[in-house]
Amino acid sequence: MAILFLNKWLKHPQLSRQLKLIKSGLKGKGNEPFNGAALTIEEKTIIDNIRKKTAVLNKNNITRTKAYLDFYIQHPTMHWPLLAHMVSRNAGWNMTDLKGDLLSRLLTIDEQEMFFSFMERANWLIFQDAYPQLLLYEESVKRGEPLFYLLPYMDISIFMEVIWSLLWETDHSDLLTIALIINEQNYIENRVVRNAIYQKEVIHTIEFKLQDMFSFNYILFPYTNHSIVHFSGQVVHLFDELKERILLGKKLYRLLFQNESTLRSIVKWAVNHEHTGSRKDYWPHIFNNVQEGYPNQPYHARLSKGKLKSGAKKIYSPSLVYAWENQIQPAAETGDWYRDAKIITDLIYRKENVDDKIKEKYCDSLEKLELAVVAKNIIF
Incomplete structure (x- = not known):
């Protein structure tokens, strides 16, 4: 069925040439x-410089x-x-939530560490x-010639070599972006999501399923x-x-x-608000990166319709550098996820407006999370 749909789609005059290529x-x-x-000394130097810069910037979220x-600021067409x-901002907020006022009261220390390990590994991978691909694009632009034949030497999928080689000089931001979404999600599929330890300790835990059931896991774009x-923003279901x-990436x-x-x-908000990992970054009237109360005291609901109740203390949301130490990650597992050309059916991208009415839902979910914390106080 997918192949029939693709063949029909390939007949579209504006899409057929790129997809056929x-x-x-x-x-x-x-x-x-x-x-x-064998690579030349110059080619080896390019790869070495890219790897070094990537390693320096891959220190933490x-x-x-x-x-x-x-x-993006340097290359806004990308x-x-x-x-x-x-x-990635949202990943950082989720990481610090584990040490904040709410989830830290629902999860054990071991659970917090495992959830963080899961998110950090995916973020790092x-x-x-992806970043070496961006740097190689930048180097190609500087030299005025494509260097994407070097991607496999950096253990990057042949899928992306083909995509970059065909699209780097064309105005196809949509197709390139969707290809990168497809690549990165396939890249972490077996390395993280299907990893046996994470399957047992994270994916199949009651807490992870409850987050999905009650829509606690949001990706927010503040402005x-x-x-x-x-x-x-959007709600994350069926991660x-x-x-x-x-x-979800397409949406x-x-x-x-x-x-x-x-x-x-x-973009203006992102540029003007340094990412710290604390939810204070976007809601300083509700969250604080300093603990205002005593962490061992019973929690009382503080929120009502996106505002703090009168006299309530702000919800503790620490900065990431104080919540988690930098992790030394083992080398990425080798192997190319790409298998056959059927994957290009995922490149289909319909420009339909996506509903972004999310603020009320997000506020409601925060209040439900508070109630879960309060309920645990009563039971235990």
């Missing part, structure tokens, strides 16, 4: 080991998130780095795979309008399903770029 470029690849030719935004920046904080993660991309005015406001 991609399909042709991928044909016959994906099942043989990479055996590249804060450095990664800033690197994505810096790259859409994916901005999307990666905003999603995506950066060490201000007349000094009032607003949000675009363990590859197709759902790719679909988030569409959401970020579907309205020029909102896009400018989101």
Whole structure:
């Protein structure tokens, strides 16, 4: 069914040439080991410099998130780095939530550490795979010639070599962004999501399922309008399903770029608000990176419709550097996820507006989370 749909789609005059070129470029690849030719000293230097810069910036969620935004500011026609920046901000907020006022009361220390390990590994892996691609694009632009044949030497999928080689000089930001979404989600599929330890300790835990059931896991794109904080965003459901993660990435991309005015406001907010990992970054009237109460005291509900109740203390949301130490990650597992050209059916991207009415839902979910904490106080 997917192939029939693709064949019909390929007949579209505006899409057929690019998709046919991609399909042709991928044909016959994906099942043989990479055996590249010997590199010149200059080529080895390029790869070495890219690896060194990536390693320096891959220290933690804060450095990664800033690197994505810096790259987007330098190359605004490249859409994916901005999307990666905003999603990575949310990853940082989720990491610090584990040490904040709410989730720290629902999860054990071991559970907190395992959840953090899960998120940090995915965040680290995506950066060490994607950022070298961005740097190689930058180097190609400087030299005026494509260098993407070097991607497999950095253990980057042949899928992305084909995509970059065909699209780097064309105005196809949409297709390139969707390809990067597909690549990164497939890249972490077996390395993180299907990892046996994470499956047992994170994906299949009651807490993880409860977060999905009650829609606690939001990806938020904050921005201000007349000094009032607003949000675009989506709820994360079925994180363990590859197709759902790719679909979510497409929705988030569409959401970020579907309205020029909102896009400018989101970028302005991101530039003017340094990412610290604390939710104080976007809601300082509710969250504080300093503990205002005593952590061992019973928790009492403090929120009502997105505001603190009268006399209530702010919710503790620590900065990431105080919540978690930097982690030394083992080298990424080797191997190319790409297998056959059927994957290009995932490149289908419909420019339909995505509903971004999320602020009320997010506020409601925070109150439900508070009630879960209060209930645990009563039971235990």
